Amino acid sequence: MKKAIVLLSGGIDSATALYLARKKFCPTALIFDYGQRHKKEIESAKRIAGKAGCRYKVVKVNFPREGSALLNAKMSVPTVRSLREIKKTVPSTYVPARNLIFLSIAVSFAESMKAEVVFIGAHSQDYPGYPDCRREFFDLFRKVIAFGTKYGRRLKIYVPLVDKKKSEIIKTAVRLKVPLELTWSCYKGGSAPCGICDSCFFRKRAFEELGMQDPCYA
């Protein structure tokens, strides 16, 4: 089986990307320890990789703390105001250049391990204005690696969920038997999900749309 690299955060989207990847590839999950306040997601990611029977590597990266409420405990994680507001602004939970850094490191691993594909579970449908979750960003990234790396022209960047709504992703996850009970989405990383941060909001709304019980909020 051909090799793939999958970015795995521990949330529903990346777990679904991992389960999609393993249908056709032998995936290695990259789990990033980047100073996120919800470090808990790292443990979720490890458990999900284990359940999927996939190898994983935890990669540490020093991000600057000043730039994001996800990295800086002195900044507060915003609670959901209105959908309209979420869609028109880049929230304080945005981490500068995060997907660019994660994908670049994934490309480095892919080149080194001779993997043919990098999977990322990002999606832009109902996500709060992150510039690095949009389809055009991934198109531009493909051009950079095609020119600026040794094997980049042969390496594929798959973003299978990019145009999907969260509820559609959950449907796919259920079909693929993704262990949703092991996933973690809350930005706050407390003992239980807060239920009011952007990430909890979108997750809750999607489960409600489907009329399903979220196993993490049981």
Add this chain to the structure above:
Amino acid sequence: MKKAIVLLSGGIDSATALYLARKKFCPTALIFDYGQRHKKEIESAKRIAGKAGCRYKVVKVNFPREGSALLNAKMSVPTVRSLREIKKTVPSTYVPARNLIFLSIAVSFAESMKAEVVFIGAHSQDYPGYPDCRREFFDLFRKVIAFGTKYGRRLKIYVPLVDKKKSEIIKTAVRLKVPLELTWSCYKGGSAPCGICDSCFFRKRAFEELGMQDPCYA
């Protein structure tokens, strides 16, 4: 003074970029500890930043060891064969996606610190076929960050040496009083420069072209 981020490896090129940057900006140097076998360059970089009176941050990144002779002690660092051969192949000292990763992290720091410019001392003139040292790579990178980050459209990526020959860079360095005696170029990282790796070869040739004594080979 406006802020800038400068990628500083400890070699002549990045030290020259730092001295160019400090003419008009208040630079912070980013020094990468990425498992390079010539770790010695990190100490050189710190001393150069100190001499220039600039702040620095050492950023650790886990690179995969398998992909490069610069990271893997089991692979041998190539010695110079012929200029023609160097120009037509990507050598084993190529580190997959290195400049892409370093620049992406620099952009993250720049966004977080509200710096306006990122300086990188890369050049392609007489360099051994690294795909991520060419002008077009930087042009494509600018497009990615303009679209995929919050402030990327306002952030400038300066590659002031990209079309310069090594000997021209050394001339600029001398003019700017770059402490060349503190720089380190050798890929092997021994107690003295090996004199025969690609990096030593280009450095020696450039000093010879100028009829100058290299202070590091004295």
